[in-house]
Amino acid sequence: MTTTEAFRSRALAWLEANAERVGADDPAGDSARGYDADLPGSRRFQKALFDAGLAGLTWPKEYGGQGLGVEELLAWAEVSVDFVVPNAVFGIGHGMIGPTLIELGTEEQKQRYLPPMLSGEEIWCQLFSEPSGGSDIASLRTTATRTEHGWVINGQKVWTSGAHHSDFGAILTRTDPTVPKHEGITMFVVDMRHPGVTVRPLRIATGAAPFNEVFFDDVEVSEDAVIGQVGKGWPAAVVMLRNERIMLGAGGRSRGNPLGFDRLLAATRGAGSPAGSARTSDGLAELHARELALSQFGRLLHEESLAGVPIGSRGSVGKLAAGELMLWASDLAAELLGEAFLLDSGLAGMRYASVYAPGHAVAGGTGEIQRNIIGERILGLPKDGGVDKNVPFNQLRFG
Ligand SMILES: Cc1cc2nc3c(=O)[nH]c(=O)nc-3n(C[C@H](O)[C@H](O)[C@H](O)COP(=O)(O)OP(=O)(O)OC[C@H]3O[C@@H](n4cnc5c(N)ncnc54)[C@H](O)[C@@H]3O)c2cc1C
Structure with a gap:
């Protein structure tokens, strides 16, 4: 057995013993609730994950991480897709601030802040x-x-x-x-x-x-x-925004995502699709394809980023695609499920995620901003003139 296979078995065994499996129903929509979820429960879960050596997989060991590689990170993403992992409240620390401190922080800052961030003690x-x-x-x-x-x-x-x-x-x-x-x-x-x-x-x-x-x-x-x-706060902000866009755009596919393929497939089977079966099949096939494309792109960004390959502005591609996918999936769910989308008590999580979808598209930078970045830095289109670029801040005119 390779070390990655051994890790996968250990992770799966731990999840089976400690986490709930994602069900076909969608009672609480907990995966969509994020900051609204049960905080003491999230802390307990994160502490247990940390104690089991399953938190901060790619973070250095000296700061509480596991010092593992991208293969283990991807193995975790694959096995955890079937389980409810209630750690959204730690996402900003683990996905954005921790990686920024690892890159830019002093030794004292890393020693002081990273272990309690990983164990869920500090948010x-x-x-x-x-x-x-x-x-x-x-x-x-x-x-x-x-x-x-x-x-x-x-x-x-x-x-x-x-x-x-x-x-x-x-x-x-x-x-x-x-x-x-x-x-x-x-x-x-x-x-x-x-x-x-x-x-x-x-x-x-x-x-x-x-x-x-x-x-x-x-x-x-x-x-x-x-x-x-x-x-040098601006270059530091760029590092954090780069990590934010990887986190928001390159998250793995989750069966718990209320607007994801698995949930919508189950819901259309439950409700019958008023929009007709051909349209349902087409819509679900497109959703599946878009999810897979995004998760493959996310995998590539994770691999490159951990291998030290500069991902440049490509995080903006994933962020834009993820934001647009949520909005599109929300419209698709409404179209395919009709009245059930509004009334079915089992679809509360889907409705919740749908109301949240526009916010998801704005958080971490709007679509227009991602398009500007992609246009200027990836496609090489002419840059915004930036009339205020060289003027001292206290001489700028606002309002
Ligand atoms: C759910 C959610 C969570 C968030 N969490 C955080 C957080 O934890 N921390 C934090 O600091 N911020 C957070 N934000 C804020 C988020 O980063 C901003 O809302 C976002 O960057 C847009 O800024 P704004 O709302 O001020 O809109 P504005 O910047 O005022 O933009 C208004 C509109 O103008 C467009 N626009 C602006 N400039 C340009 C341009 N140059 N070219 C083309 N169009 C342009 C925008 O696309 C937008 O449509 C969060 C937002 C949401 C929705």
């Missing part, structure tokens, strides 16, 4: 977007001002997923307004329990409040909270 959020705009992150206005002891942060962030559960955040701030906007930014680790941090929930159409507005009033951070270097 993280990403504090990038602001009320003045999320697409143009480099125009951010939250400031960090140097003091005798470190820095003081003032300002506001918005759409911060999971801030209400978080112990720490990675925040982008303006530390030098006298230089062009991309050059005066610094990223910090901020303690979300600091008394100057106020988190207010934002409720969405599903009824849940997965994200928040977050206010910073004289929040002190020390010098060693800088992620990367002072004034």
